Amino acid sequence: MGWLQLHGLAAGYGGRPVLQDLDAGPIAEGTVTALLGPNGSGKSTLLKTLAGLNPVMRGEVLLDGECLARATPARRAERAMYMPQALPKGVHMTVFESVLVAARSGLQSRRDAAGPALMRDAMAAIADLGIATLASRYLDELSGGQKQLASLAQALVRRPRLLLLDEPLSALDLNYQFHVMDVLRRQTRQHRLITLVVLHDLNIALRHADHALLLHGGAIEAEGLPAEVVTPATLRRVYRVRARVERCPQGQPQVHVDGLAQA
Numbered sequence: 001m002g003w004l005q006l007h008g009l010a011a012g013y014g015g016r017p018v019l020q021d022l023d024a025g026p027i028a029e030g031t032v033t034a035l036l037g038p039n040g041s042g043k044s045t046l047l048k049t050l051a052g053l054n055p056v057m058r059g060e061v062l063l064d065g066e067c068l069a070r071a072t073p074a075r076r077a078e079r080a081m082y083m084p085q086a087l088p089k090g091v092h093m094t095v096f097e098s099v100l101v102a103a104r105s106g107l108q109s110r111r112d113a114a115g116p117a118l119m120r121d122a123m124a125a126i127a128d129l130g131i132a133t134l135a136s137r138y139l140d141e142l143s144g145g146q147k148q149l150a151s152l153a154q155a156l157v158r159r160p161r162l163l164l165l166d167e168p169l170s171a172l173d174l175n176y177q178f179h180v181m182d183v184l185r186r187q188t189r190q191h192r193l194i195t196l197v198v199l200h201d202l203n204i205a206l207r208h209a210d211h212a213l214l215l216h217g218g219a220i221e222a223e224g225l226p227a228e229v230v231t232p233a234t235l236r237r238v239y240r241v242r243a244r245v246e247r248c249p250q251g252q253p254q255v256h257v258d259g260l261a262q263a
């Protein structure tokens with residue numbers, strides 16, 4: 001059984017820590033964790049640090065008991081996949097070609113796989129995200145949301161151990177937001193990934209995530225089941241709003257914001 005754990009983690013930029021003394025986990029494989037928190041709370045910094053793109057200043061990140069900071073860059077790249085918040089400008093390559101390139105750069109074992117197997121994997125990833133009709137379109141000719149879906153297909157086809165997605169729903173319509181969360185949860189279970197996904201929509205986190213981490217000012221405010229983390233008290237402290245969390249007639253908890261909290 002694999003897991004991710006943070007021990008006293010500090011990380012930041014230019015020697016200045018943004019994240020201070022984070023303890024989290026163990027987060028089990030096969031689970032989707034919603035990474036929540038206001039703007040500037042350190043969500044992207046945490047994902048980049050887990051991906052090895054930012055240095056660990058203190059403490060450690062353990063993935064299946066292995067210290068990530070001590071892993072070679074090649075090993076880290078194989079284990080962790082980070083999809084950034086701002087996607088790079090689209091290159092002149094079709095969606096299918098880009099997902100095929102991603103499949104080939106995945107695990108060493110799959111890099112040796114025969115061409116037809118990789119092509120099958122690439123097409124399956126594209127179809128799973130519901131964008132088969134875009135397979136032969138060029139990335140630099142897609143809408144923002146379509147590009148985001150193509151990037152998700154590239155991330156999923158690599159089947160990393162640790163899947164780190166920074167606001168992957170930000171450009172998606174209501175249908176695709178639901179669809180993507182569904183695919184993420186299913187693939188995370190099936191391939192025993194550890195998936196961390198930055199979400200701003202707390203109702204999506206309540207509905208689709210197995211686990212939640214709430215950041216505030218570079219520290220962890222709460223961790224646990226989404227419904228334990230998203231409460232009127234944490235929403236007031238962290239987002240400075242007056243809110244209720246109520247169950248809808250189907251039993252699903254939902255956040256209702258009534259106004260801003262008094263300063």
Ligand SMILES: Nc1ncnc2c1ncn2[C@@H]1O[C@H](COP(=O)(O)OP(=O)(O)O)[C@@H](O)[C@H]1O
Pocket residue numbers: 013018037038039040041042043044045046
């Ligand atoms: N490249 C950078 N250099 C210096 N400071 C940065 C850099 N990126 C982010 N920060 C700072 O780190 C803090 C956390 O940012 P970030 O992790 O991007 O927050 P979030 O993703 O939660 O909105 C912010 O105060 C931000 O200004």
Ligand SMILES: [Mg+2]
Pocket residue numbers: 043044045085166
């Ligand atoms: Mg961010």
